[in-house]
Amino acid sequence: MTRPLDLVVLGLSLSSSWGNGHATTYRALLRAFAARGHRVTFLERDVPWYAAHRDLAAPDYCDLVLYPDLAALRDLRPRLLRADAVMVGSYVPEGVAVGALAVATMREAGGVAAFYDIDTPVTLAKLARGDHEYLTPDLIRAYDLYLSFTGGPVLERLEREFGAPRARALYCSVDPALYAPTGAEPVYDLSYLGTYSPDRQPTLERLLIEPARRAPELRFVVAGPQYPADIAWPPNVERRDHVGPADHPAFYGLSRWTLNVTRADMRAAGYSPSVRLFEAAACGTPILSDDWPGLGTILAPGREIVVAEGPDAVLSALTRTSPAERAALAQAARRRVLARHSAAHRAQELEAALLEAAAPSPKYSQEVSKLPLAEGVRGRS
Template sequence: MTARVKVAMFGSSLVSAYWNGAATYYRGIIRALDRCGFDVTFFEPDAYQRQQHRDIADPHWARVVVYPATQDGMEAALEQARDADVVVKASGVGVFDEELEAEVPLLKRATNTIVFWDVDAPATLERMRENAGDPFHAEVRRYDLVLTYGGGPPVIDGYQRFGARQCVPIYNALDPETHFPADPDPRFCGTLGFLGNRLPDREARVREFFLNPAAQLPDLRFVMGGSGWERDVALSANVCNVGHVYTHEHNAFNCSTLAVLNVNRDSMARTGYSPPTRVFEAAGAGACLVCDAWDGLAEFLEPGREVLRVSSGEEVVALLLGLTPDTARRIGDRARRRVLAEHTYNNRAREVQRLLLDELAVGATFARRGKEQASASL
């Protein structure tokens, strides 16, 4: 029987989606990797009240280590990760990111693989382009492999220009065991739903594609979920702000409105090829998805048939005035069939499996040759 591969991963949080949009992505990938023969230990700092807002208990498909958000806590976690076959530093841990990016490559041995997994690659690359003194300029070359949450050709080219040995996008996807059609919930019922935390590089686009159309369509009910929108945001009377929506409520949220809106963050929209988790969650629930336009969307869902693409708030208004329940249902059904066929986390995990096993095989070959040469010289 083939031995299971031990992975140590440093990320924001696996057990809490509170101010942590990457949680669904981590869960889908790691659950599927478990089925592929990987034992993942996920190291997350006790920060930002995430442990007080858990969505799930510690899962059976991963070991979770919550460490104190201190220098000593970080160093103790790194020591625990030392013997792993694969050590992963994800972007956006939120605590000691620069230190972890420098320390994780120091765990390199001849027989292990060191990975940087960027869950916000467009923003990382913009930051590096704008700051020649960013410490990650020196660190990126020390990783065996860079995996990204998305980004396609622009992100691959960007990382290669900064010296990455290999960069491969591992896109968001659907976990059919987590996201699926559900009964509507009266709290979330309306014409258009939007779910996303308030972030500086998203807010203007949310106003354009969601809040402005709501103000123009006072007879329709708009439902807004996510953290941060309760402060200093002028909402028209027909916008229902439901606040933070826990992950176990996402299916009901996606199935309770005529359509569900996705709005990308500025950098992801400019870069393209970066479908967020919300796209696959909504499609997996059979929702009629309305998505802001970005390059590469057609690689995942066919505009006009499996997703409704809009380029402005005016287009959102026109779309909602003409959208019928029958049309919305057909679009949602087609999207669900497409993602189940091509865009599940099992698909993504098989790609990660191939990449990591190839890297480990190369390391094992070099280690073996080194031993043979040392023996021959005796």
């Protein structure tokens, strides 16, 4: 790095971790990025469901600016023009218009326009259906850099099929200063932390709810919002509506095992590790997980994580694994995560990707001209 970078991020949320996995990802990444000497501004759409559940009002590592609508964001364009790079995240409200504004502004400023897809397999499934909620094929080609939560073959597909100039993996991560073993005595035999998702629920049913029915003597807990009221939870499954990031280590510390469940699109694509994997491992909690391609590139099955395909495998792990075996598994996973998947590692990868994209290259002006906001923002101050 020759000088500090000025980065503006337009993401789903930094201020609220309620009902989304984006906030904790951005917090860890941007804190570590700022620690490398860079300046960060986070622009967040002010929406009522996050306003009612804010758990980070004033981060000390970046400027957080809430904007009410697209017109207000356009008024913030001078701030974008001063940036070396603007990074737009997936699921940002009116994401196509926001992305077009970012691309056109960076073309004028000579900076890097990047897209950070925290939901890559979901995004590609939406594009296949013609659903352009926050991204279009034209925008993929216009962004200088496509950062993806999913690695593996998807990266080549983004470049070959969709025309992304550069597709690079940028997995989620964990901040070891915030996630560490608590030393607490476990209370629950198996825990799960995650917002309700219809495509995850069958796996949760198979790997937690059914084992709970079969083993009433064991204790389970499911934490996360938006679960339907009609789910038939067994009596030995405790429900918590929300566990904020500050309480995640304590939650994991009370768990002899914790469960990782992958969304269907991400399981099919593979190479899409959940932030819960890294958080739980950093906290020294052994992990049970569903299986997906590329899992072994993150944590080694049988040595750093246990793969369970059904209730029998779950109950076998819960009842037949000795405390010493659990401790060895947890310690091995923690070593792996701290060595390769900390927020500091991701911040270094982000810096390298932005500098690579900033190198002289074609500006893709033909693609930019197709964007709906490109003409509307040119020449504005």
